[in-house]
Amino acid sequence: MEATNSIDRRKFLKLTGISGAMLAIGFESLAMELGEDAIVKAIMAEDFIDGTAINPFVIISEDGQITIMATIPELGQGINQGIPAIIAEELEVDLGKVNIVKSSATRKYGRQSIGGSRNTRSLYGPMRKLGASTKEMFIRAAAKRWGISTNDCYAKDGQVFKKGSSTSLTYAALVKEAAAIEVPKNPTLKNKKDFKLIGKPLPRPDLEMKVSGQADYGMDAKTEGLLYATIERCPTLQGSVAGFDKNAAMAVSGVEKVMEVTRKVYGKDNVGIAVVATSYHAALQGRKALNIQWNNAEFAKISSEDIDKELGALTKEEGYEHVEKGDFKATLAQADHVLGVRYDLPYLSHTCMEPMNATVHVKEDGTCEVWAPSQSPQVQRQFARILGIPDDQAEEKIKVHLPYLGGGFGRRSMNDSLFECLQISQAMTKPVKLIWSREDDTSQGPFRQRTAHAMVATFDADKKPIGLQHKMISQAITTQGRPSRGRLPFEVMEGINTHYDIPNISTRFVEYKNQIPIHWWRSVFGSTNGFAHEGFIDEVAIVAGEDPLQFRKDRLQSEPRYVKVLERLEKEANWNKKLPKNEGKGLAIVESFGTIVAHAVFLKKQNGKVSIPKVVSVIDCGVYINPDQVAAQTEGNIIYGLTAALKDPITFKNGAAEQANFDTYRMLRMNEAPRAIEVHIMENDEAPGGMGEPGLPPIAPALANAVFDLTGKRIRTLPFDLQKV
Amino acid sequence: MAKYTLKINQQEFTVDADPQTPLLWVIRDEVGLTGTKYGCGIAQCGACTVHLNGTPVRSCSLPVSAISGQQVTTIEGVSEDQSHPVQKAWIEAQVPQCGYCQSGQIMSAIALLDKNPKPTDDDIDTAMSGNICRCGTYTRIRKAIHNASNEISNGSN
Structure with missing residues (x-):
């Protein structure tokens, strides 16, 4: 630890005004109350903690208080607790007695950036190992003190016990010795069946501050x-x-x-x-x-109309190869029936x-x-x-x-x-x-990309699909401000499912160049590709005369995880139940960021008004940390994705965005949101997938497919007005 | 510039401000209560919702000169210890994600329940549609308001 300021933990706890042991503190507001000295010295979160840092993440004070640093930016995804819970699981400490402290940004915590639904996925292994290594250090310290083998010791609830006796030593009593022990490189990890924290719906500690106006945002500095x-x-x-x-x-x-x-x-x-x-x-x-x-x-010439035309012209280009399976082009000559359509998605803020x-x-x-x-x-x-x-x-x-x-x-x-x-x-x-x-x-941007999708399916005489092409036309994020690299940018084909068992599949990318800046937007290209691809798969299923869910199940047999998700959705959404005439249902399934998500959207038309009574979701994200956060992120993705599907685009006229505030760039509000969102999580031992984004790509196509089921009208351009379908 | 005496959360504050300054910025930057948030500045998102004599108002669009002498309640004035039934219901349903809009959501919900202790789903939609949440916590907010309503009516029986 660096030298600490002379503010002890009790005073700090008093200042935060919160009792109970589970704390996630926003320290910035405290600096004011601590007087001018504190401000001048730039007191950081870490400076408030007493104790020995056995590693940068775990600090134990002499009076037994265990602190775990929350080092990853918390933007609502629950990571503030998620990562400390992973450490606490392997460390064998009661998370309810742990201080979770929001850290500052500094290199000693490793990489702190967040994006790509990456953090739980990338930190699950390392943080379990960190917790387990730390626990082993305490066990070794205790074994040494008792003069016995580490095999005769075990750790539980922040203490090391001598096997077969009630003799124990707390981590606090051992911390100085433990800190001097070399960090074990290959600690033994717990079995999933022994988990007490991972996989449990733990309440988030930062919410007490968020319901009382105490959480410090950048805006509140x-x-x-x-x-x-x-x-x-x-x-x-x-x-x-x-x-x-x-x-x-x-x-x-x-x-x-x-x-x-x-x-x-x-x-x-x-x-x-x-x-x-x-x-x-x-x-x-x-x-x-x-x-x-x-x-x-020169910049005032840009308009959405021109962009539309430029994208249209590019649909005729060959573009870069993504996946080529069989010979799609050959099926164009063989086909008895060809379906060719274009999907379009707008720039968004x-x-x-x-x-x-x-x-x-x-x-x-x-x-x-x-x-x-x-x-x-x-x-x-x-x-x-x-x-x-x-x-x-x-x-x-x-x-x-x-x-x-x-x-x-x-x-x-x-x-x-x-x-x-x-x-x-x-x-x-x-x-x-x-x-x-x-x-x-x-x-002012940067914006979510504007994309066009040229979709073609070829069918045999029985109307069964023999070929499918998805050609995507868009700017790429990673080639902005520089010449094209002459190859497929890594990010652009996310969310395009080429597992469908159609003998000839071609997925391609045509790069569009434009000065409008685009940037990673929740689920990125999954948000655009997923809509076009899963909307079109629905169209193909309808031409084939098959139920859209059965169609997907039949043609995804090579991917058992997809099939299980679809079977679960079939059951949970009661998919095969016939709906009254004024109701409709639609589904979509998209894998992104290591997680498979299927949504079923239900629509109801009553007194001339269309509403969304229910969305049923099935998630396969492998091992998960907090099921309530999996549900919360999915609910959030559904609302965010519905806003993108149903509210305003960003359009350009004379070079400027035409939308500015919530009167012209409207958000989905509570009266338009689904009345119920049900989230079901698959149980398996697969590696953890991301959860911040994968719930988004399938929502817009599931909605559009439900509109088709309700009205017979196919939605291929977003956004659209649900009240005008 | 002019001097204004504001009654916020039962306390008096004297501030020196341009008469046109929105109440929001006075509360946040002069008084120092930052629980009330800026979201749009045109009364469209509800993040800045406070109570003026018990009625929810958008503090971003209310000049400080217009509220002199009236009772203002901000999120910080709701309870000392997150013990208001609405705050408790918010935690029980684990409503907030990023949390930025939640002060405004809670102020709108409290005002709704003060007026209508047993709101239906439609009542909730009407009362809460002025508050935008980008994290998409709407279904949890609806559930939390019903839970708070139950606790309030059970408590008064």
């Missing part, structure tokens, strides 16, 4: 002398500043500075004008007075409830304090280079608080707002909070 900034950026996303009225902005009471700020997005430098003031309201008033003129004629923001304090003494509401918060090295701090001093001189994130959805893996804020604070040597307005957040 507090520090002495804080200034507030807003930035006017070019409406066409790119363009340079031709002129602006600096004096008018400076004349607004409270405005302290007006300056140029550069926002780097995929290699492009976009200049905006920042207004910094003593209050956010004053900064906004100053911004209104800027009257910026932009040089942006991520729209986290907490708009983009950042707080940075570049101090007179050359150090820097950062509040990073980020999915990639370890910014020390990059900040150091800008501030002229040597790499090897970056961690020491740049302290990064890791606040709770008010949503992420991929957007917060781009740190553009942090770098904007750094420029302002560096220029002023004062603490600055940069707040993006909702309008900025919606219209």
